[in-house]
Every structure is written in C-alpha cells, then in structure tokens.
Amino acid sequence: xKAVLLRLLAILVIVAGAIWIWxxxxxxxxxxxxxxxxxxHRGVHHTFDRTGLENDTCTAERIAPPEHALFENTVPSMxxxxxxxxxxxxxxxxPTTDGxxxxxxxxxxxxxxxxxxxxxxxxxxxxxALDIGYGYTADDGKSFPLRGKGVGLMPSLEDVLSAMPDxxxxxxxxSNEAREGDMLAILVAQHPEWAGAVWGAYGGDAPxxxxxxxxxxxxxxxxxxxxxxxxxxxGYGWTGFVPSACRDTYVMVPINLAPWLWGWPKxxxxxxxxxxxxxxxxxxxxxxxxxxxxxDDLETLARVPAAFSGYIWTNRIERIGPAMxxx
Numbered sequence: 001x002k003a004v005l006l007r008l009l010a011i012l013v014i015v016a017g018a019i020w021i022w023x024x025x026x027x028x029x030x031x032x033x034x035x036x037x038x039x040x041h042r043g044v045h046h047t048f049d050r051t052g053l054e055n056d057t058c059t060a061e062r063i064a065p066p067e068h069a070l071f072e073n074t075v076p077s078m079x080x081x082x083x084x085x086x087x088x089x090x091x092x093x094x095p096t097t098d099g100x101x102x103x104x105x106x107x108x109x110x111x112x113x114x115x116x117x118x119x120x121x122x123x124x125x126x127x128x129a130l131d132i133g134y135g136y137t138a139d140d141g142k143s144f145p146l147r148g149k150g151v152g153l154m155p156s157l158e159d160v161l162s163a164m165p166d167x168x169x170x171x172x173x174x175s176n177e178a179r180e181g182d183m184l185a186i187l188v189a190q191h192p193e194w195a196g197a198v199w200g201a202y203g204g205d206a207p208x209x210x211x212x213x214x215x216x217x218x219x220x221x222x223x224x225x226x227x228x229x230x231x232x233x234x235g236y237g238w239t240g241f242v243p244s245a246c247r248d249t250y251v252m253v254p255i256n257l258a259p260w261l262w263g264w265p266k267x268x269x270x271x272x273x274x275x276x277x278x279x280x281x282x283x284x285x286x287x288x289x290x291x292x293x294x295x296d297d298l299e300t301l302a303r304v305p306a307a308f309s310g311y312i313w314t315n316r317i318e319r320i321g322p323a324m325x326x327x
Contacts, residue, residue, distance in 0.1 A: 019238050028266035034309040040086035040317035041294055045072030060112035060135040066145055071132055073103045074153045075163050085321025088199055090170040095180055098123040101157035111135055127154050161194045173203035181210025221250045237262040247275040254285035255303055265305040279310035
C-alpha cells in the first residue's frame with residue numbers, strides 16, 4: 001500500500017511539474033522592444049477617496065485637495081493628458097435631447113454641477129451653461145474651491161473631435177441603449193476625418209456592438225465577456241487552450257489578479273496575441289469597488305513586468321506618463 005501511495009505521489013509531482021513547465025513564462029523569449037500604450041481615464045482629473053465607494057456615491061464631495069484646476073472629460077483636461085504622455089483618452093458620453101453626445105461622467109447633474117436631473121434629459125445648450133466645478137469639495141462642504149471655474153466647460157463629442165482630430169479616444173457608453181451606437185456610427189460617417197480618432201468603445205454592450213457593426217475597426221469588448229474570459233482561463237488555461245471569450249478582443253486584467261493567469265506575463269501575452277487579443281492592465285481589483293482602478297502611483301507601476309506589452313489604464317496620467325518616459 002505504501003509503495004502504491006508513493007507511486008501515485010510521484011505521478012502527481014511529475015504531472016504538476018509538467019503543467020508548471022508548460023505554463024512557464026520563461027519559455028517565451030523576452031521582446032526586445034515591449035510596446036506599452038497609456039489610456040488616460042477621463043483625462044487629467046481630480047482624484048477622490050475610494051473607500052466605501054458605491055455606484056451612486058457623489059465623488060465630487062470626496063476629492064483630495066486640488067492640485068490643479070482641470071476637470072475630467074473636458075477639452076483642456078484631455079489636452080493635458082495627451083501632453084503628459086497619453087496615447088488614448090477615455091471619455092464618457094450621454095445623448096442629449098437635441099441629438100448630440102455630451103461628455104460627462106455622471107448619470108445625473110446634481111453631484112458636481114449647478115444643474116439637476118438626468119444628464120440625458122437636457123439639450124446641449126443647457127449643459128454647456130452649467131458650472132461643472134460647482135459641487136467639488138475636499139473638506140466635507142466647508143469650502144468649494146473649484147466653484148465658478150467650470151462654467152461652460154462641458155463639451156460635446158463634436159467639440160472634442162474637432163479640437164483633437166489627430167488624437168485617439170475610447171468612448172464609454174453609460175447606458176445600454178443600442179441607439180447610441182447608431183448615433184456614434186452616423187457621426188463618424190458624416191465626418192470621416194474623425195474615424196481614426198474614435199479608437200474604441202465599451203460600457204453598455206448594446207450600443208458598443210451596434211457601433212462595431214458599422215465601424216469594423218472599432219476596438220470593443222464586453223463586460224460579461226471579460227469576466228468569462230478571466231474565470232475560464234484561470235480554470236483551464238493551464239492546458240494552453242484560450243477560451244472563446246478571450247479571442248479577438250481586449251482583455252482588461254487587474255494587476256493583482258494577473259499573477260494567477262497561466263503563463264503570466266510573456267506566455268499569457270503570446271497566447272492572447274495568437275488569437276487576436278490584447279491586454280489592458282488595470283490597477284488592483286477590490287471586491288465591492290464599482291469603479292475602475294488604474295495604475296496610478298509609482299509603486300503600482302513598478303509591479304508592471306518589464307516584459308509587458310499592451311495598454312496601461314491610469315487615473316493619474318500626469319504621474320504615470322512622465323514616469324513611463326523614464327522607464
């Protein structure tokens with residue numbers, strides 16, 4: 001009996017060793033010139049305390065003491081992000097009652113502006129008249145240091161693309177209305193000079209994939225597909241098989257979960273590249289946090305493998321951009 005157990009143990013050790021070698025990152029030679037592109041989430045903006053963050057939390061009421069006077073999702077903010085080293089800027093869109101796209105993060109106006117109601121319930125003229133810095137406070141409402149400095153700064157998508165037609169943007173659809181995908185496709189069809197500027201889209205799956213149907217070169221991914229990809233790959237990626245959810249897409253990977261992916265980083269990258277996919281590396285995933293953490297400080301940036309090629313998502317492009325140029 002003892003001999004049988006020892007034999008079984010030896011077989012298990014051999015199998016485990018074979019799986020480890022089969023998924024070893026070192027089996028892939030390092031790239032001589034890893035390519036990294038930076039995605040600036042909302043441009044240069046005011047960061048906030050993420051403790052206890054929920055979907056309806058008013059983040060303007062919990063910002064850190066202001067270090068600048070730039071507002072997320074505005075043309076000056078985006079221009080500053082590109083100047084700091086961003087390759088792509090992520091922006092949030094809402095359809096307006098007069099058929100345009102307003103660039104603004106929140107579903108409602110009440111948190112950070114002097115307006116009220118759902119963002120999409122107004123026309124662009126009303127939205128452009130608002131003060132988007134009205135509600136920002138770093139001391140629980142004792143002072144509002146940015147009040148009055150954001151009047152007229154909410155842009156339309158046309159404003160953004162007209163100002164920066166040679167840059168690239170990632171569109172975040174805040175709803176799941178398919179018509180928004182049609183709106184985006186029609187806008188680009190009317191202005192073919194902007195086709196290169198609209199790099200990608202994500203958010204609601206219905207508008208995202210409706211836009212993709214008319215814009216084949218659009219970079220898109222599905223929220224559900226991301227979860228399916230990561231969970232399935234963790235489950236049986238050790239075989240070398242890449243699940244269908246991971247194919248021909250962009251895979252957003254939290255940096256604290258990355259080491260659990262078979263073959264991370266070089267072999268995992270190679271497997272995805274072979275099925276037409278690329279990686280967008282995020283900040284650490286925290287259970288219950290509804291937001292998107294980024295690579296936002298030098299300590300987290302140091303955890304990015306030297307061999308990594310792909311995209312890095314950041315909320316602090318003004319820090320990470322210059323650091324990457326020195327890396």
